[in-house]
Amino acid sequence: MAEQALSFEDVAVGMDVPALARGPMTTVHLMRWSACTENWHKIHYDRPFSMEHDKLPGLLIHGSLKQQFLFQVLENWVAPRGWVWKVNFQFRAMNLVGETLSVWARVTGTERLADYGLATLDIGIRNAADGAESTPGTATVALPFRAGPPLPSPFAPPVKIPA
Amino acid sequence: MSILTDEIRFYVGKQSERVFACDPVEKGAVRRFAQAIMDEQPKYGAEGIDEGGQSLAPPLFPPFMFRRPLGTEDPISKRAEDPDFDGLTLSVNTGLPDLPLPGLALLNGGAEIEFYRHARHGEWVSQRSRYSDIYERESKKGPMLFVVTETDYETRGGDLLVRVRQVNIRR
Known part of the structure; x- marks a missing residue:
């Protein structure tokens, strides 16, 4: 049985x-991403350089590729009815070739609006081998109500209407 | 000593011209992009269509559309014999004036990205940037300047697709 699409009511802090x-x-x-984006920076494929x-310390996984993964972990969660609105992150540490990345997110807040709801999250990317965090950040996703209209x-x- | 001078503050609010990517959203480019980010959803393929009958590009496709146009100088050949050439070339710069910060290193500090709609196959996409903020923070190694550049990626018709606030650290 297919899982039910995520709605605002399904989400909790x-x-x-x-x-x-x-x-x-x-x-x-890394070479595939470099070629795809025409990013010829040698630190991603030329180990001696x-x-x-x-x-x-080695070949670096592109920050531009890591940010794609941050969007994906959220999009996989909210699809097909929700929307990944804002993703905010800092590049605090390097990730090197050979690592497996564990991309995570945790709900930190919810806000019910008139037509849909918002969820705020902490997000990040950890080296799966040692748990070291490299890319901490926050995100905001929009989710429709279970019986509500689709998102705009x-x-x-x-x-925001001032109080 | 502060590195945030009045001369640097003057750049806040400066805006570039609107420039279009040299190619529209191409289905082959979208396929390669979706495969490279390991997100091969049918909606990104030629047969995958959304409710409006259009094939889509991944959310962060537009910021990567700005490539070196055909017939412009090849920076790779130009520096082929330079042992210090790191391969870093700007495909298309933001069009903003450089900040007068000679000798200060540039680090990618991260970004805030807002996503409004998918680009569709065949659409032309433009970018326009502005310095939205410049501020200073103290670190153990001395003062650091945080330069925030906001770039809007829009369709020809003016639909906002993605807004990126890039934070570059200069020290």
Whole structure:
């Protein structure tokens, strides 16, 4: 039986979003992303340059690829009715080729609006081997009410009416 | 000593011209992108259509559409014999004036991304950037400047797709 689509009523503070595993991340994954985005920065595929010239500990997983995974973990959770509105993150530490990334999110707040609800979350990316966090951040997703109308498309952010 | 001078503050609010990507949203480019991010959903394929009858691009596809147009100088060949060339080339810069911060390193501090709608196959996408904030924080290694650049990615008709607030750290 297909799982029911997520609605605002299904969400509570403290809830963990199903984590997303990406990896082990190989040089080939990184090269594929570099070629796809025409990003020729050698620190992602030229190991001697990265380690000997730039004195880095290895080949770096692109921040631009990690941010895709942050969107995915949320989109997988809210699809098909919800919307990933805001994703905010900091690049605090490097992730190196060979790592498996564990992309996580946890609900920190909910807000019921007139036509739909918002959920705020803490998010991040951990090295699955040691749990080290590299990309902490926050996110806001919009979710329809179970018996409510679909979300506005294109997504229209809520208008706050001053109290 | 502060590195946030009045000369630097003057740049807050400066805005670039609106520029279009050299190619529209191409189905082959969307396929390669979806495969590279390991998110191969049918809605990104030529047969996958949304409720409006359109195939879509992943949420963060538009910021990566700005590539070097055909016939412009090839920076890779230009620096082929430079042993210090790190391969980093800007496909298309933001169009904003550079901040006068010679000698200060640039670190990618992260971003805030707002997502409003998927780009659709065949659409043309533009970008326009502005310095939305510049502020200073103290660190153990001295003052650091946080430069926030806000870029809007829009369709030709002016629909906002994605807004990115990129934070670059200069120190």
